[in-house]
Amino acid sequence: MDKALADLIRISNVTGKDTTLVQGGGGNTSVKTADGKYMYIKASGTALKNMNEEKGWRRLRLNDVLSIIEDKSLAQLDPDIREPEVVNQLLLACDDKVTSGARPSVESHLHAFLDKYVIHLHPLVVAAYVNAKNGRAEIEKVFKNEKFPPIWVPYADPGFMLAKKIGQLVGDYQKQFGRKPAVMILQKHGLFVTAGTAEAALRLVRKVIKLCSSKLKEPKPRKTSPPAAEGDITAAKSAIRKAVLDATSRSLPVSYFPNIKSIDAFMARKDAGKLLATPALNPDELVYANGSAMWLEKCDVKTITRKLTSLVNKGQKPAAAFIVKGLGLFVAAGQKSAPVIAEITACSVLIRMYALKFGGILALTKRQQDFINNWESEAFRKKLASRQS
Numbered sequence: 279m280d281k282a283l284a285d286l287i288r289i290s291n292v293t294g295k296d297t298t299l300v301q302g303g304g305g306n307t308s309v310k311t312a313d314g315k316y317m318y319i320k321a322s323g324t325a326l327k328n329m330n331e332e333k334g335w336r337r338l339r340l341n342d343v344l345s346i347i348e349d350k351s352l353a354q355l356d357p358d359i360r361e362p363e364v365v366n367q368l369l370l371a372c373d374d375k376v377t378s379g380a381r382p383s384v385e386s387h388l389h390a391f392l393d394k395y396v397i398h399l400h401p402l403v404v405a406a407y408v409n410a411k412n413g414r415a416e417i418e419k420v421f422k423n424e425k426f427p428p429i430w431v432p433y434a435d436p437g438f439m440l441a442k443k444i445g446q447l448v449g450d451y452q453k454q455f456g457r458k459p460a461v462m463i464l465q466k467h468g469l470f471v472t473a474g475t476a477e478a479a480l481r482l483v484r485k486v487i488k489l490c491s492s493k494l495k496e497p498k499p500r501k502t503s504p505p506a507a508e509g510d511i512t513a514a515k516s517a518i519r520k521a522v523l524d525a526t527s528r529s530l531p532v533s534y535f536p537n538i539k540s541i542d543a544f545m546a547r548k549d550a551g552k553l554l555a556t557p558a559l560n561p562d563e564l565v566y567a568n569g570s571a572m573w574l575e576k577c578d579v580k581t582i583t584r585k586l587t588s589l590v591n592k593g594q595k596p597a598a599a600f601i602v603k604g605l606g607l608f609v610a611a612g613q614k615s616a617p618v619i620a621e622i623t624a625c626s627v628l629i630r631m632y633a634l635k636f637g638g639i640l641a642l643t644k645r646q647q648d649f650i651n652n653w654e655s656e657a658f659r660k661k662l663a664s665r666q667s
């Protein structure tokens with residue numbers, strides 16, 4: 279096996295198995311080959327932890343990828359036309375023996391102009407800042423002793439425009455510091471690190487996590503509550519199932535996820551409902567979990583149906599996760615998607631609690647949500663995730 283591919287699998291598996299670093303199929307990684315001609319990158323739809331020699335990656339011709347981002351005519355196009363075109367060009371840049379039709383990560387073009395090893399994650403402790411109103415100022419404080427500080431990347435629509443924006447910021451950084459940035463922190467999104475070796479890239483991830491964690495204290499459940507009664511759980515499941523059917527005409531199984539530390543701490547708060555009234559924090563929460571979880575003080579069919587219908591009437595997606603006071607987390611989704619939604623929701627409530635410390639929660643705006651809902655690549659990622667084992 280090519281050393282670059284072996285390295286890619288290693289850095290993907292090491293970071294991907296830690297749900298505090300990345301949830302569901304999120305994040306991506308890449309490694310450029312020694313001759314500088316190719317780049318191995320994570321494929322869309324496979325989780326980092328599941329990448330292996332057979333699946334979860336593509337090899338691209340580096341020059342072809344770079345020419346996509348330099349193509350000025352693409353920037354002029356309407357996103358509805360541009361984004362599928364970019365996906366198509368990325369597929370054309372693939373040069374490997376993969377026959378599954380797996381797509382290279384939609385962020386391939388931005389990996390192309392970074393250093394040899396790139397790791398992109400959605401760490402919880404980074405989200406505490408990138409989803410907070412004062413996040414940027416707090417990040418600057420955290421990294422104030424660094425000779426080469428991270429780049430802060432204001433939110434941009436994912437895909438081509440994000441790559442464009444990062445390209446510009448990296449250019450400015452090079453002029454100022456005489457080198458490319460090693461760490462990039464993306465508002466309402468996550469973390470990119472890049473380095474010349476796999477070890478240095480992994481070290482950077484650990485360093486950022488340590489620095490960001492230094493200002494955070496994990497909320498603990500206020501008291502140990504007795505385990506929920508079996509009958510209450512069954513009743514809640516059936517109420518949610520019936521409400522989803524009534525409000526959306528979809529018949530979905532409902533799963534229960536008990537004993538999640540962050541959910542237990544969250545349920546004890548008086549402002550839990552208020553914290554969940556804020557929309558999706560990042561693209562993944564919107565795409566995979568249909569936005570924020572629904573807070574339920576009372577778990578009856580009528581209340582849930584009314585709340586779901588009101589979301590749909592406002593043009594939003596009906597929630598897939600439900601936090602029932604005193605019981606915990608329920609998810610209405612297929613068997614493959616439910617654990618991913620649970621993982622994302624468990625992180626989201628923690629991020630929401632953390633963000634209060636830094637000026638309050640900063641979520642996606644209506645326009646940002648609309649862009650993602652209409653984004654073809656996200657529909658594709660979601661379809662893959664629900665099929666994946």
Ligand SMILES: [Zn+2]
Binds near residue numbers: 305398400468
């Ligand atoms: Zn991401």
